[in-house]
Amino acid sequence: MMFSKGITKFIAQGCSDHLDEETNRKVRVINLFALVGVCLTLVLGLRAIVDGNVPLALILLVATALFGASQRIHVKVGGTMGRVLSMNLLLTCLMGLMAVLVVTGGNGNTGPLWIYIVPPVAMFFGGFRRGLQSNFGFILLIALLLFFPDERLLLTSYSVELKTRLIYSFLTVTFLSAFYEYSRQKTFETVQQLSERFEQQARQDPLTRLPNRRGVQQYIDYELTRMARSGRPMTVILADVDRFKAINDTYGHDNGDQILMRIAQTFRARIRRQDIVARWGGEEFLFVLPETPESNAMILANDIREALAQLPVNIDGERIEVTASFGVCEVNADVTLNRALSLADKALYRAKDKGRNRVCAASQLDD
Numbered sequence: 196m197m198f199s200k201g202i203t204k205f206i207a208q209g210c211s212d213h214l215d216e217e218t219n220r221k222v223r224v225i226n227l228f229a230l231v232g233v234c235l236t237l238v239l240g241l242r243a244i245v246d247g248n249v250p251l252a253l254i255l256l257v258a259t260a261l262f263g264a265s266q267r268i269h270v271k272v273g274g275t276m277g278r279v280l281s282m283n284l285l286l287t288c289l290m291g292l293m294a295v296l297v298v299t300g301g302n303g304n305t306g307p308l309w310i311y312i313v314p315p316v317a318m319f320f321g322g323f324r325r326g327l328q329s330n331f332g333f334i335l336l337i338a339l340l341l342f343f344p345d346e347r348l349l350l351t352s353y354s355v356e357l358k359t360r361l362i363y364s365f366l367t368v369t370f371l372s373a374f375y376e377y378s379r380q381k382t383f384e385t386v387q388q389l390s391e392r393f394e395q396q397a398r399q400d401p402l403t404r405l406p407n408r409r410g411v412q413q414y415i416d417y418e419l420t421r422m423a424r425s426g427r428p429m430t431v432i433l434a435d436v437d438r439f440k441a442i443n444d445t446y447g448h449d450n451g452d453q454i455l456m457r458i459a460q461t462f463r464a465r466i467r468r469q470d471i472v473a474r475w476g477g478e479e480f481l482f483v484l485p486e487t488p489e490s491n492a493m494i495l496a497n498d499i500r501e502a503l504a505q506l507p508v509n510i511d512g513e514r515i516e517v518t519a520s521f522g523v524c525e526v527n528a529d530v531t532l533n534r535a536l537s538l539a540d541k542a543l544y545r546a547k548d549k550g551r552n553r554v555c556a557a558s559q560l561d562d
């Protein structure tokens with residue numbers, strides 16, 4: 196239990212919530228690969244010592260140190276730089292070991308069989324393009340070792356058939372790995388684009404294209420933090436279209452939708468760049484005005500109200516009048532956002548009570 200917990204912790208070293216899923220996955224594979232590399236080369240290195248094969252033991256123990264170092268590098272250096280260094284060191288170490296196996300022949304001349312580990316690992320660490328480059332570089336080196344005149348770069352001997360088949364089969368595995376990596380990257384990009392689109396759609400009202408409640412919440416959180424720093428108040432305005440049920444009943448739901456779209460356009464056109472207007476509910480809209488006291492927001496709300504009342508809305512050749520009522524409330528050190536929303540709602544219904552098509556401030560509620 197303790198052991199498996201330790202391994203899990205080791206494999207997660209360097210992962211972070213700030214990194215995307217793909218990068219965290221790479222970090223885990225670096226850790227896992229380094230761990231397997233250290234264990235394998237250490238065991239084989241110790242066995243080589245016992246067998247009295249000092250050169251092999253030396254090579255394997257140097258590899259153990261390099262595998263271990265590559266894991267420490269990305270943890271200590273961190274960032275893209277640390278990860279790239281680690282991956283390059285791991286890959287170089289792996290390729291070096293494979294080249295040694297080819298040169299020496301390994302156990303019973305079966306050493307070259309291990310080179311097929313290289314293509315998938317190179318693709319995973321380097322991605323499609325760099326993976327292909329690394330694999331071609333590696334196979335060129337192997338070809339040089341194998342086909343050097345009189346096998347002078349080898350400590351063993353292979354048949355020509357084995358050498359050529361080794362190169363062909365390595366290239367086949369490289370292309371298959373490249374194809375797999377390419378499809379994986381494309382699928383990953385598509386999934387990422389789709390998830391970004393869904394995320395955006397989840398924050399936007401499909402009819403008016405304004406942010407919905409969820410979308411505006413993010414903006415409000417940001418503005419509240421800014422307000423806490425600057426100490427300047429912001430103001431919220433709730434607007435509700437007047438007698439919209441009657442409009443729907445008279446002109447139909449589709450025309451009602453068109454009118455809501457026109458209203459949204461009008462609202463959006465009247466606010467500053469730093470302000471936001473969102474669809475808060477059916478025919479209800481929320482304006483958030485950063486660094487704006489209630490008095491200034493009242494002026495803006497009246498401006499918007501007038502613009503809407505004068506908006507030419509024609510349905511089936513008939514000009515209809517669309518108005519809205521507004522409730523305004525300042526958010527400041529004494530009034531929290533939730534309190535301000537509730538007061539703005541009360542002010543809005545005061546505006547409705549007073550005959551609609553008007554603006555009412557929360558500060559006037561006691562009047």
Ligand SMILES: Nc1nc2c(ncn2[C@@H]2O[C@H](COP(=O)(O)OP(=O)(O)OP(=O)(O)O)[C@@H](O)[C@H]2O)c(=O)[nH]1
Nearest residue numbers: 435436437438439440441443448449451452477478
């Ligand atoms: N066409 C359309 N209508 C909607 C939409 N969302 C809400 N509504 C309608 O808006 C109307 C709101 O009606 P009420 O809440 O009774 O208020 P009202 O008729 O606007 O009257 P007051 O608010 O008192 O001025 C309802 O008939 C809803 O069906 C929408 O997306 N499209």
